[in-house]
Amino acid sequence: MDRQAEWVLVAGGAGFIGSHLVDALLARGARVVALDSLLTGRRDNLAHLSREPRFEFVEADITEPLPRLPRFERVFNLACAASPPHYQADPIHTMLTSVVGTLRLLERARNDGARFLQASTSEVYGDPLVHPQPEAYWGNVNPTGPRACYDEGKRAAETLAFDFERGQGLEVRVARIFNTYGPRMRADDGRVVSNVICQALADAPVTVYGDGEQTRSFCYVTDLVEGLMRLMACEAASGGPVNLGNPREMTVAELVSLVSEMTGTRSPVVRRPLPVDDPQRRRPDIARAQALLGWSPKVALEQGLEATIAWFADEIRAPEQPVAKPRSIGGRHLRPVEAALARQAP
Structure with a gap:
């Protein structure tokens, strides 16, 4: 193992975005600890790393005291359920994850002297009255609703x-x-892309909430991860949030039509009432990310959907696999994290 490589903590590292971030960090030479409670993350998102010597998985909940870990140079906090069905299933725990959990990770980053990246969300804009949404917009959030x-x-x-x-x-x-x-989205996460693709692949009725004229802007995960990496590395990015997303805006009805065409389904559309506080329009103003990070999304929606549809078509046949088997280091049977702690001990 290269002892000069920096240690990076990814909280929420077994999740959809977090696992892709872990891959990108390892590809650039970092030593990575993925910490996840597995409430919504999945072990099989990291199964391909079971023999990677620079990777370790730790099952833990950031609302509880953190386990003993190495000293980190970088801390990414992506730990929180992100889809409405999942975060509304235990709303108190969701709030505690964002408040108590973030506090624990901030204290850890401070004590380690690490740089800290918080994964926030476009949901801070609520059902926006300003369009597209710049970072300076304070939002229109219902503070007592189900979201x-x-x-x-x-x-x-x-x-x-x-x-x-x-x-x-x-x-x-x-x-x-x-x-x-x-790829690696959960089929049951309740979000529009996974819902529409899974229903179309099953030739089941496609559920559209509301009239389908509400808009979203869809960013492919590798583009998003590149933005996160650049933001963490940027020396001039402190002092305010940065929007990361794809500014190509489309209606839900247009997405359904595109996925139906790409999958060849003839599934009918079934309409359901729009959920409470569901935003009508969503599109990022990414001028700050472009100027500060030199970042813009590159993957066309059709290209990203093709890869996502192919992954969902195969996903049901992929069994869950174990993560990060222990190895013998220095005559003792240690995980990489334990070995690093032994090296760091005075």
């Missing part, structure tokens, strides 16, 4: 991060992530 556990939790996480930056000198980066899609 508030996530929306307000993420807003509180941003507040904590910037208070640590102002008051304790922590290097902080905050990414406001817009709708992201790609």
